[in-house]
Amino acid sequence: MTITRSEIHQLVDPKTYAIVPEFTLSERLEEIRNKKVGLIDDSKENAKELLEEFSSLLNEKYAISCQLYHEKPAAGKPTEPAIIEKIAKECDFAIVAIGS
């Protein structure tokens, strides 16, 4: 039996690694009463029902109004940048419902 000596081999790493750009979080709201909310429905089952119930509760308890409701055309697609921009301009905060 031949004994083979170990050798160093140079391999190319096939993996990629996440490159996360610097970002800052939006300022947190100190008070939510009388604010405007934007709602995003991912179009999956129960998302609509959840958002309807939740926005009704927010309105009842904190007088929060629903400024914008957006249903995505498909759950697997990202929300259009124009919609996100509109929510950022017109709403104080947003809620996304992920149905199942």
Add this chain to the structure above:
Amino acid sequence: MPDYEIKNVEWANVIDAIEECYSLGWTDGLPVVPPEQYRVQEFIDYVGRDPDEILGEVPERRRQISLLKTAANAVMAGCLPEYFPVVVAATEAMLTSEFNLIGPSSSQGGAGVLVVVNGPISREIGMNSKDNLFGPGNRANATIGRAIRLILMNACGSIPGIFDRTNIGHPGKYTYCIAENELETHWDPLHVERGFEKDQNAVTVLAAWEPRQVRSAADKYAALDSLIDVASTLGTSLANDDSVAGNGSLVRQGQLMITIAGASDFWEGWSKDDVREYIYPKIRRSVGDLKRVRAIGGDYQDGDDDRYALLVPAPEDILIVYAGSPEASGYRSAVIHSELPKISSTAVTLEIKDL
């Protein structure tokens, strides 16, 4: 090649080398060819492009997929350098926004990325388009499809149980690549139907479930009615009422691929469009059936069994490929459902360059 892309690994023999790649977490569960730098460089040299060129991104996972990473995975899959242009084009295709990789590569539905190769290159590199179409035995088919899965796992982050949330999946998630048998049919090849010339090389990717084989009597209408029956099954992700794009359809509508084997003269006088025209309006389910399995809501009403929901958006969303044994006795075909509605993921065809 940047130093940070290189790992120095020590081994004494081929078994050690294979085991090292397992230890590094680089495999799909099967042994891989170690991506030695000199071999990866041969692949890059073959296409003559910059190794740092970004072929596309998976923005949701903050990943950029370079030519270098694509080459390393193609080496590991067991490809030859001359297969690499196909792997590059398929990678670029699955990283387009129309394909929307985040959907099929993370969905619980469990898609494989089906790669169909058209044009002279499929013959030049010896791809199989005939017997045992989706089965083992051909290096180009097996390793190109496997390279795509390794790229998905290593470069795109689709690690099972982490970003790949597939509940069941199918064997095509290891490798899923075929060629069309263009020389033994009067039909236009898939890439010609999708806008390319016959002598151009092209690759088509589809986020697909497994091929369901169909056997029927050797009669055109019997064959097509059998296909329609399988394509219209309730047990697909299309029998579902979310992600319907607000276009008024009751259920998801997705693309469909059909591979057809057997002697081409069986279809004498018929074009692929003729096949589509016959089957498209019949790939459907009744509202009654959809309600009974709770694919759509609501109580059953009189007449629901006479109202229908179409499952495919348009005739051109049925992709027909002439492939499989031309000597098939009786009639053989396969139906392959898209895992997702078309709005979420659409088949993409790109030219294969760098030859």
